[in-house]
Amino acid sequence: MMKSKETRRSFLWKIAGMSSAVAFTPFLKLKAGVGPGKSPMILCSRGRDWGEKVLYPGWDILDKGGNVLDAVEKSTNVAELDPEDLSVGYGGLPNEQGVVELDASVMYGPTHQCGSVASLRHIKTPSSVARKVMERTDHIMLVGKGALNFALAHGYEKANLLTDRSRELWLKWRERLSDKDDWLPATDPDDAVEKKRSTGTINVLGMDANGDIAGITSTSGLAYKIPGRIGDSPIIGAGLYLDNSVGAAGATGRGEEVIRTCGSFLVVELMRQGYSPQRACEMACERIIKINGGVENIKRLRYNDKYVAFNVDGDVGCASILGSTPKLSYLNPEGFHVYEGKVLVD
Numbered sequence: 001m002m003k004s005k006e007t008r009r010s011f012l013w014k015i016a017g018m019s020s021a022v023a024f025t026p027f028l029k030l031k032a033g034v035g036p037g038k039s040p041m042i043l044c045s046r047g048r049d050w051g052e053k054v055l056y057p058g059w060d061i062l063d064k065g066g067n068v069l070d071a072v073e074k075s076t077n078v079a080e081l082d083p084e085d086l087s088v089g090y091g092g093l094p095n096e097q098g099v100v101e102l103d104a105s106v107m108y109g110p111t112h113q114c115g116s117v118a119s120l121r122h123i124k125t126p127s128s129v130a131r132k133v134m135e136r137t138d139h140i141m142l143v144g145k146g147a148l149n150f151a152l153a154h155g156y157e158k159a160n161l162l163t164d165r166s167r168e169l170w171l172k173w174r175e176r177l178s179d180k181d182d183w184l185p186a187t188d189p190d191d192a193v194e195k196k197r198s199t200g201t202i203n204v205l206g207m208d209a210n211g212d213i214a215g216i217t218s219t220s221g222l223a224y225k226i227p228g229r230i231g232d233s234p235i236i237g238a239g240l241y242l243d244n245s246v247g248a249a250g251a252t253g254r255g256e257e258v259i260r261t262c263g264s265f266l267v268v269e270l271m272r273q274g275y276s277p278q279r280a281c282e283m284a285c286e287r288i289i290k291i292n293g294g295v296e297n298i299k300r301l302r303y304n305d306k307y308v309a310f311n312v313d314g315d316v317g318c319a320s321i322l323g324s325t326p327k328l329s330y331l332n333p334e335g336f337h338v339y340e341g342k343v344l345v346d
């Protein structure tokens with residue numbers, strides 16, 4: 001990876017110069033070998049409802065010829081700041097002690113730079129802090145207190161991320177966790193048993209008219225996790241990977257399986273070999289099924305991983321292991337699209 005002072009300086013220069021340059025020259029060619037003439041697009045790993053909410057703010061930036069990194073950050077921030085989303089940013093479900101810990105990563109194609117934060121508490125927009133790690137340090141990943149101190153140094157506001165709704169869901173989970181402790185549930189017969197531990201995440205991937213790519217993955221991770229548990233989302237190559245000459249991929253679902261298969265890296269490398277984004281996502285899911293001993297084991301384990309991807313031609317794909325048909329949504333000059341991928345195991 002880069003990280004000599006010399007290269008870092010030229011990288012910062014490029015980023016700083018780019019925002020203003022692109023603002024005045026919408027289709028400025030920034031990198032040899034790709035575009036101009038590519039169809040800009042922005043994609044997220046969710047269907048229509050969240051797609052419409054999240055993608056338009058980022059698309060506005062791309063449509064005006066803005067920086068693709070600004071676009072994916074803007075879109076991701078929408079989900080991070082929305083307390084209705086129980087799996088990302090503010091309002092995300094907490095760890096087993098009732099504390100929200102967030103993970104996020106960012107990657108920028110033209111320079112192949114990346115940044116990430118993990119187990120970050122108190123900051124509503126971890127993807128923006130990950131971008132600061134990428135742009136304002138010689139490191140790639142900051143965790144825990146170090147990540148929080150870094151965010152505070154950059155002026156991010158310290159907030160309580162636990163909304164009443166998330167706290168109440170956590171409380172129900174805690175009270176029903178065991179009949180051998182002193183935590184007792186309310187005696188409401190209509191109260192649904194809440195033992196499910198979800199992993200929700202958002203991937204936002206974009207490409208500008210020059211063919212330059214950026215991506216973000218952001219999550220509050222596995223609900224009620226052991227404090228300090230880090231999933232795939234902040235790990236470059238696992239929850240997020242891209243290559244400016246190939247395309248981009250992101251993962252959601254059980255992070256442990258994505259980490260041990262280097263999932264998003266695998267998807268991008270399969271696309272480099274010529275596989276379509278759709279087939280590459282399926283093959284990455286098949287790898288998880290294989291390392292877990294096959295379909296019958298996966299049905300028992302209920303691993304719910306999903307990949308989304310696009311290539312530099314603007315083709316998209318998504319696949320998941322179990323459950324309902326996986327969806328992604330994207331915006332390009334033709335408009336808003338919902339794409340239905342393939343679920344591998346019935």
Ligand code: GLY
Nearest residue numbers: 221222231253255
């Ligand atoms: N994919 C999110 C997580 O496992 O943390």
